[in-house]
Structure formats: C-alpha cells, structure tokens
Amino acid sequence: MDIEPNNNSSKLTPMTGYWCLKNGELSDYNQRVFTDLYLPLVGAEALAIYLLLIQKTTDKRIVTERSNHAELLSLLDIDLKSFQNARIKLEATGLIKNYRKYDELGEYYIYDLYLPLNPSDFFRDDLLSIFLYEKIGQSLFNNLVKKYSVNRDILNDAKDQTSKFLDVFRLNSEDLIDTPNDVSIAQNSMQSTPTKSIELNSQKNLDFDLIIDRASQLYRIEKEDINLNKDLIENLATFYDLDEIVIIDLLGRTMDIITNKIDPSQLKNMVQQRFEQRVNIQTNEVTETTSQLNSNFNRDDQLLIKQAKELAPAEFLASEKQKTGGFTGTVESRALRNLAMNTSLSPSVINILTHYSLQQNTTLSLPLMETIANDWQQNNIKTPEDALKRIQESRSKPRNPKRRYQNQISNNGRVEKGTDWSQVKARPVEQSNQDIQERLNRIRHKENN
Template sequence: MSASNFESDKFTPLVGYWCLPSGHLNDDDRHILTDLYLPILGIESFSLYLLLWEKVPNKELVSQRKSHADLMSLLGIDLRRFYQARIKAEALGLIRTYQKKDEIGPYYIYQLIEPLTAEEFFQDDLLSIFLYEQIGESKFRALAKKYSQSKSILNGSNEITKDFLEVFKLNNNDLINTPSQVADVQSDFNGGSDKKKVTLDAEKVPQLDWEFLVDRVDQLYKISADDLLENQELILSLHAFYDIDENVLSNLIGSTANIVTNKIDPVRLKKAVQDRFEKNSNISLRQQVKEEVETPANDNNLDRSEQLLISQAKKLRPAEFLAAEKQRSNGFPGTVESNALRKMAMKAIMPTAVLNILVHYILQTSPTLQLPLMETVANDWQQNNVKTPEDALKRINDFQNRPRNPKQRYNKPRRIEQATDWSKVKAKVPNKKNSATEKNDLQDRLRKLRNKDN
C-alpha cells in the first residue's frame, strides 16, 4: 500500500501533528515492545512509535504543534517510508490516527496506545502466529517461557498478607463518614470514565442484596465474605446479566466452590450459571418467541418485522434475546457466545435494546457471535451516535445501501475506529467449532498481512 493510495494530496511533511497518550508507557511495556512487537513492526515503525511517545506534549499548546518534517528528519526517512511505518503501528493496534483542521490548517492526531501484555499478546492468534513465523520456533518458545508466570509455587502455602486496616489505623468516624475534603477531591475524578461495573438498565435489574448474600453463603457453605468480595465484580455481572436472585446465586456459588479450599471457583460458577440459563431458556423462551407483539402505528417508516424486532429488543435482556434468536434458527446459545455477549454488555457502551439489535444483525450473516466483530460494529455505532434501537436499524440500512470500496480492509477489527465493512471483518473471524476452517482463515489473514507492503 502506497501513500498515494490514501493521503497523497493531504499528507505532506509540512502538515502538523499532535500526540495524545492513552495511558503511560512504562519499562515493562518497552521490554514487550522490544521482544514481541519489534520483529513484526520493523525498526522504522518501532522507532516512530517510541519517538511519538517522546513527543507527547507537556505544557505546549496545540497551536504550537510541530510538522511531520520534524519527525522525518529525526528518523531519517522520507514521506513514503514514514507512512508505511505509521500504518504498521496502526495495524498492530499501537496508534490510532485522526485528521483535524483548525484556523492554522489541517493536522493529524496520533493517539498512542499501550502495547498488550505478554499474556494478551500470546493469546492473540494473529500476533502470536505472525511472531512465530518471523523469529522461528526456538526463539518463540524462549520468549513464551520468559513471559510465562507459574503460580504452582504457591501450592500448599498459607497466605499471611496483612490487610490495609491491620497495618494502618484510621479514625472510626472517618471510616463511616468520609471527610468532606476527601469527598470533594474524589468528586473531581468521578468524570474520568463513563464505564460502569454493571451496564444493564438499572430499572430492569433489581439491586442485589449483598449483605443477605454474604450471610446466606457463610451460613450454608462457610465461604468467607472476603472471598465473595474478591469475586464481587463477577457476581454482580452474573446477577445483572442473567437476573439471578440472591437465593439462586448463593446456591450456585456453594455448589461450584472448590471443595478443598472452600473458595469460589469463577470458571465453574460461570459455567453453572450459563448451563442453568440454557436449560431454562429452552422452556420459557420457546413460548415467548411465538407470542404476537402488538405493534404501534408506523411513525418511523418501519415495517412490521422491524417493529416486532424492536419490541423484542426492548423487552428482553441480552441473554434472553440471544437465546430467542438462536431458537429461531433451531440453534442454541453456546458458552463462548454467551461469554462474549456478557463481556460486551459489561463494557457499558450502549443501551440493552441497542445491544440486542447488534446481536440480531450479526447473527443474520454469521452462525455465532464473536467479541472482536461485536466490538467493531459497536465502535462504529458509538461514533455515529446510535442511541436507540431505531437508530441502530437506520445505521444498518444506511451502511448496507452505501457504495462499497472493494479495496477497503482492516487487519485488526478490535482496534478499528472508522466505519468498517463489517461483512469483510466477519469473514475473518475464526469459527472455533471448525479447526480446519479456523486454520484456513488464519492463513488467509496472515497472507494478507505479509502482502500489505506490496
């Protein structure tokens, strides 16, 4: 891919740039970049990424931005090589590039993304396989061994770690009533993130009585309150996503706990909740899907099928909606699909009804849900201000009716920020149920990665 194919008339050395950090690049990140990313990036792309981190502004104003000529001079490369270096970093999810214009002129914003952790990197099919092919088996195994962490040494040990309040003493009144000065400062940081622990509509999900749950689990199964607190986020998400009350939840926690340590087993708990839901959904949803929905007047130029879809999307929780959609095609919601949907719901980026429309859209052309594709579509919808299920249907129709660019492709769907050709991304999502198909898909994607410079 050459620069002339994309930006030749806009991207010149005189155009300015501005760096926007996302997090902080620490020493561990630099080790991972050198060991895992450098063989794929190449030296020019690797150097560009590190240089942009050094150019993150401190007290400068955006009106005082430098030009790309400054970067190219430091790197000793021309415009075309700079562009190739940049898009490699983009394809690996290290840079997100935006265009903007003010009274001074056009400029580029480079949002710098921290590299994946070593665990995330090796679990990523594309990255790990491409690294393997770049450095060979022996070096690949050596790097995997370097970054793997074994916890087997902890087997048979007794933890004696002290809690905060065992070491530090605070005024009892301050523990109960937060000092006003502290509360004022805390309020200054509350607006930093829009994410929530539990993302389903609050009015549709009854609040979990945590104290009752703690008491019941302690009395029946002798599981400590500390262990429950350690798994609080998982418990709250299961309660919200599947709408499980305290009695059922406590029984599931107790029946799946580790009988040796008497601690919660998160993996078994999630599987038990999913199995229970699948069993119940086969009974209750089959009748629910067949119910006729009374549709309102067609004020939004929606046909009857679209109105029925929106009504179901507003009425059902995501888990129920997925089960209903799968039953319509004589299928069933698999564990991988349910986990992907639950993770998506917990991201707090769209209302429940919109998430249900997203599920419906993806299942029209794909037999299963995959988290990377869901994130890609959700990213596009968020950028296009999709707030309601009606907005989602309109966005789908607009997207399907727009002219297609056959050359448009994306190497890593979960990092995409621009509107994406979803059908092409779906073709790249591996089907975990068919290992041969998955292998062919990966080989096809790797071949495209290798040819991206041609």
C-alpha cells in the same frame, strides 16, 4: 468552551490536533509484556505509536498548546493512512481510547492511553489469547504461558501473619477522627484512574452488599475476592440477565472448595451451561405493544427494536436461533459474550448486531461481527435505532464490485473498510485449541511445500 462541530471538519488530517492522557506509568515490565504479548497482534508501527504517545503525555499542560498529527507523522516517518491503521489496532486491543473534541482552535483528538493487561488477565481473555495463539503458533504460545505463569501453591495451608499499617505506624488520634483539611483537599482533587478500558456498557445494577453477605455466610467467600471479580460478575449478569440469588448460587457451585476462592473459568462455564440448558428448551417471546413502537421504522423493525431493548444479549441470541429452528451452542454464545465485553456497545445494540449477522449467515461470523462492531463504535452508535439506521445507510451506498474493499476515510477520520458489511468473508467463530492447531498445521504444510 466547547465549540459545536462543523460537519465538514470531521476528517482526520495532518493538521488535526491531538492531546494525550495516560492511566499509570509504563514500567520496564509493562514494556516486556507489550513486546511479548501485544506486539505480535498490533505490529511494530503500533508499538512505536503507543510509546511515542506515552511520551507526549508529559510535554504540555495546557490543551491550547497542543501539537498536530503532522508532528507525530514526521517523528514516526509514516503517512496518515499507516498511522490510522496502526492506531485502530491499539484501540481494538484495549490500549487506547479515542475521543474527538472541539474548541475555539478547532477539532482535536484525545488519546486516552491504558497500560497492557497483566499476563494472567491477558491469557484469561478468550479473544486476545486465541488471536495470539493464531499469530505465533503452539510452541511459542506455550513458552509465553510458562514464562508468565506464577505457581502460588506454596501458600496453601500457610498462615497469613502480615503486619497491618496501624500495627507499625502511629498517627495522631485526632487526625484519624478529623481528617486534616489539606489531606481532604488533596483527596478530592485526585481523580480515580480506571484500571481497564474494556467493559460491557449498561451494566446490570446488582446489590453487591447482598452478594457479599450471603456468599460469605454460605460459602465463606471473602469480600475481597468478590470485589476482585466484580467486573466479571457484572458482565455475566448483564449478558445472561442474572439476578443476585442466581449469582450467589453459581459462586458457591463453582468456587475452589480448597481455598474458598472464586474460580472465574468455572464460573463462566457454569453460567454458559445453565443458559444453554434453559434456552434450548424454551425461549422468551416478546409481545407487541403498539403504543411503545417507533413510528420511524416499519412494523418488523419496530418489533425488533423492542425485543433488542427487552432481552439480554444471550437471551436475544437464543430467540433469534430458535426462530429458524436452530439452537444456541457454546462456541457462538461465548464468542458473542467476549465481543460484548470487549466493546463499548450497549447490550441492545449488540442485539441488533446479532440479528444482522444471523441474517447474513446461519451461524455468527466473528470477522463480520468485529467489522460491524468496530464501525458502530467509531460512529458512536448508542441505541438500536441508531444501529438500524447505520445498517440502512450501508445498504444504500452504491457498490463497485471491482473496488469493494477499497479503503475509505469515514466522517470521523478513521480508516475503515467499505460499510457493505455483507461482503466480509464469513468464518465461523473460533473453535477449540485443537481446531486452531489443525488449521495452523495445514497452513505450515502449504508453506513448506
């Protein structure tokens, strides 16, 4: 039975319990990928925490027999602050999801552990790959790309003659028609394990049967290939507010004409180009409907909430930029898209984040957005109303200029920077690899001198 939480018990302490879940077994290959790609991002302490938590998933079967964080701290030989700082890096890179729960024994944390992305997915992720590039430099980065690259050109023009299951194995025809009861029970008892933890909330409800049917007829794109890229298609449709007809057209225009395969990189670029061409000419205007406004906020905030709920994140960004006479560029919208896909924040909350960030700077500042997104995700911000309240709370907190970056323990037990987000140093969103390399060269030049 779940117990209603006590507001005074939400701070993580060494005596707070924990429970671990895992999504798959960590193989030797996974560990090599972690060491090569994730270790430079999260650090050695985070690696130790991850490996220890993976082992702890097999310790006990009954949640009331759970251990507390003091055991982890003792085994790791670190303090609580170091543990939290390292753990949130694992969360930010999609390796852990963190939940808090209560029962008759009190509060405990649930750590849901995910396997590292496979290298191809890692390098296709803009945030992870650019951050790794910044961390290790061009030479090591390119070496890792070569190490994990797989050339499948040899399969071009090859005929697939793989045997099918029923061509090799024989089953009782009656069992095929009427599944044995024991098998049905086993199937129903197995919960599907999520393969990834990073996705954009409030996905657009797409008719994939229509997309598969038309894309296969018009462009000979196979159903399996569409299903393989289903997450990407849903994310792009949600972020850019695309319907099925537009998606089908974009798939046909960006597919590999030799293999009839979806090209994710070309698809993302084409969607972005289409968006820029459209919104930089004309942006949607949200009309005011007084009856739908929330009386708990002033008039400007009410209209902002309504707009945040009605526009997709890309459309909202375009609207905000055009209010000040600006325009929507590739780098800003791509960074916002990646942020949206790498958090659990809903599109309407992402829109409030965009509005606040553009109030602080003329262009989107990635450090500021990531700081706010981290805070909102940790504090369970679900609606634009919640987001505006959180902003108001941050503004009402007293400031101490001498210690404004002092670490604070928030109500949910995480270590976080003071919530005066306006103090986060502004930095333009990530530029091209050439820009990154130029910055790295300047840093190395200073170090050599």
